[in-house]
Amino acid sequence: MRPRKRLFIGLLSLVAVLVVVAAGLALWVPSGGLLNLHPLLPILLTVVVVTLTGLLIGGLLLLILTLLTGRDLFFSQTLRQIVVRYLFPAIIAFGRLLGIRRDTLQQSFIALNNQLIQAKKLRVPASRTLLLLPHCIQLFDCAIKITGDVDKCQRCGRCAVSELTGLAQARRIDIAVASGGTLARKIIVERRPQLIIAVACERDLTTGIRDAYPLPVIGVLNQRPNGPCINTRVVLAELEATLDEYLLCSPPSPDCVFPHENQ
Numbered sequence: 655m656r657p658r659k660r661l662f663i664g665l666l667s668l669v670a671v672l673v674v675v676a677a678g679l680a681l682w683v684p685s686g687g688l689l690n691l692h693p694l695l696p697i698l699l700t701v702v703v704v705t706l707t708g709l710l711i712g713g714l715l716l717l718i719l720t721l722l723t724g725r726d727l728f729f730s731q732t733l734r735q736i737v738v739r740y741l742f743p744a745i746i747a748f749g750r751l752l753g754i755r756r757d758t759l760q761q762s763f764i765a766l767n768n769q770l771i772q773a774k775k776l777r778v779p780a781s782r783t784l785l786l787l788p789h790c791i792q793l794f795d796c797a798i799k800i801t802g803d804v805d806k807c808q809r810c811g812r813c814a815v816s817e818l819t820g821l822a823q824a825r826r827i828d829i830a831v832a833s834g835g836t837l838a839r840k841i842i843v844e845r846r847p848q849l850i851i852a853v854a855c856e857r858d859l860t861t862g863i864r865d866a867y868p869l870p871v872i873g874v875l876n877q878r879p880n881g882p883c884i885n886t887r888v889v890l891a892e893l894e895a896t897l898d899e900y901l902l903c904s905p906p907s908p909d910c911v912f913p914h915e916n917q
Contacts, residue, residue: 659762659765659766659769660762661749661754661758661759661762662745662759662762662763662765662766663717663718663766665745665748665749665752665754665759666714666717666741666745667714668748669744669745669748670710670711670714673707673710674707674711677703677704677706677707713733713736716733717733717737720733720769720770720773723773725773731774731868733770734767734770734771734867735867735868737763737766737767737770738767738863738864738867739864739867742763742860742864745759745763746759746760746763756856757856757857760856760857760859760860761856761875763860763863764856764859764860764863764873764875767863767871767873768872768873771870771871771872772899774870776849776870776900777900777901777902778848778849778900778901778902779848779901779902780825780826780827780901780902781826781827781828782847782848782849783827783828783847783848783849783850783851783897783900783901784827784828784829784830784841784842784845784847784849784850784851785818785821785822785827785828785829785830785851785853785893786829786830786831786832786838786841786842786850786851786852786853786854786862787804787815787818787829787830787831787832787853787854787888788831788832788833788853788854788855788858788876788886789801789831789832789833790876790882790883790884790885790886791813791814791815791818791831791853791876791886791887791888792813792815792831793812793813793815793885794884794885796812796813800815800831801831801832801833801837802830802831802832802837804819804822804829804830804831807819813885814887814888814890815831817890818888818890818893821890821893821894821897825897825901827897827901828845828847830845835858835861835862835865838862838865839865839866842866842869847869848869848870849869849870849872849900850862850866850869850870850871850872851871851872851874851893851896851897851900852871852872852873852874853874853875853876853888853893854873854875854876855875855876855878855882855883855886856875859871859873859874859875860873872896872900874888874889874892874893874896876888877889
């Protein structure tokens with residue numbers, strides 16, 4: 655099931671309504687006491703509350719318009735920063751209070767993040783694109799551990815790693831397997847990609863998207879037919895479609911020119 659961003663937007667809208675109600679109470683309840691302290695204090699409080707409320711509602715409307723139109727409207731990068739850095743933990747906590755599963759909230763956040771990046775119409779050279787995979791994509795009892803070095807894969811075809819390394823070679827993109835957040839951050843610092851396409855579970859994707867910011871990270875949810883963290887899979891067609899959308903060009907197009915070929 656594809657994650658739905660409208661859940662996250664719906665919770666944001668509900669929070670905005672609550673903020674407006676709280677703002678009205680903040681203006682109404684203490685106004686008498688403030689007037690006794692100084693005649694300008696109620697006016698000052700009104701200006702502050704109305705400004706903050708207006709910014710919140712304006713930002714929410716701009717976010718919704720960006721998602722509806724699929725275009726990079728004003729302040730889209732700032733909107734993504736606010737969503738990734740500040741709103742995500744608040745919405746997760748609020749959603750849990752409403753009884754919504756954490757995985758469902760995380761799926762919605764990943765979908766929202768992906769569309770905000772999609773709205774920027776990024777086109778990245780293949781040499782600056784990193785396909786980042788979880789270690790659980792490899793067969794759990796494989797004697798050859800490829801974490802940190804995918805080239806060790808013997809291409810036996812028993813798991814998805816063989817297809818994924820073949821895809822990376824065909825598209826001439828970088829590929830890496832990480833066993834956790836610490837190694838993933840190390841790989842990103844060393845390889846310095848312009849775009850990361852990450853395959854993982856909801857928890858690892860949301861953590862990775864937030865840790866890697868401001869680098870754009872497209873999250874692709876893995877499949878877990880055997881349960882979490884063991885012999886996971888990924889839909890190859892979904893990865894290929896993502897690469898088609900973000901790479902400057904893809905072999906075997908005659909228009910493809912890669913930086914290392916001109917050096």
